[in-house]
Amino acid sequence: MAASLAAVKKEMRKGIRDKLKELSVATITFQSSDVMLTFFSMPEYKAARRISVYLSMPVGEINTSNIVRDALSQGKDVFIPYTYTLPSPNEGQPKSIMDMLQLKSMDDFNALQPDKWGIPTPSEDSIASRANCFGSTGITNGETTTGIEAGLDLIVMPGMAFDSNFGRLGHGKGFYDYFLTRCHQASRMPFRVGLSLTEQFLPPNESVPMDSSDFRLDALITGDGELRRAGAS
Incomplete structure (x- = not known):
């Protein structure tokens, strides 16, 4: 069953990628401009003090660069993904995981260098000093202890495909679902928002294949600006 689900997901990614x-x-x-107008009007975003994007x-x-600019200008704490390999994974842990590390300023954001996918990424020598x-500070190596003032209020999630039941198809690495599992273990689940180009939003008769390890979204904004x-009824 797991192999079959993986094959279906792989085929769906290929179809979306071709589009x-x-x-x-x-x-x-x-489309990004329309999405931003809707996102900035959300009460969950306005109220959030700590967000990941x-x-x-x-x-x-x-494109999410305007979220970074707006959130920093409002004094929100902004965290961005950083993936790395665990030196000694515990049983049940993947070999590579994702932490959310803090952006310090717009100058910090502008200094990020693109990785092999063109994604702005913090330099390795800056990791240890980032909350x-x-x-805590630096990478967590999978630890999930969350203080009262820690955790996230809202997380903006990417994906390859999205459906009308708030299913999300990731890029196949499982980074976000494992990260959200850790948030759940720490008893601080963020409000989950997906941003979808209209070409990534599946028609009503199609859905993202999901299993028990996949998290659904709380909200989805599509490229036409619809929330x-x-x-919701």
């Missing part, structure tokens, strides 16, 4: 190759930069920019690739997904969202909320 995204056809999109122009102008189309992504236009993915830093977008040059193409193929909603992580679980309340969908889980549980």
Whole structure:
């Protein structure tokens, strides 16, 4: 069953990836602008003091740079993904995991260098001095202890595909689902928002294949600016 689910997910990613190759930069920019207008109006975003946001690739997904700018300008604590290999994974832990590390300023953001996917990434020598969202400094090596003032209020999540039941298909590494499992263990689950190009939003008769380790979203904003909320009638 697990092998079959993985094969279905892989095939869906391929289909979406082929669609995204056809999109122009102008189309992504236009959709990103509509998404931002809706996102900034959300009461959950306005109230959030600590947020995590993915830093977008040059193409193929909603651009999030304006979220970083707006959140920092409002004095919110902004955390970004950082993935790394665990030196000695415990039983049940993946070999590589993701922490959320703090951006210190717009100058810090502008100094990030693109990785092999074009995603702005902090330098290795800066990692040890960055706060992580679980309340300590540097990478956590999978520790999940969260202080009263730690954790996240809201997390902006990327994906390859999204559906009307708030399912999300990731890129296949499992980073976000394992990170959210750790948040759940620490008893501090953030409000989960997905941002989807219209080409990534599946038609009503299709859904993202999910298993027990996959987390659904609390809200989804599509490239036409429409906000969908889980549980809304």
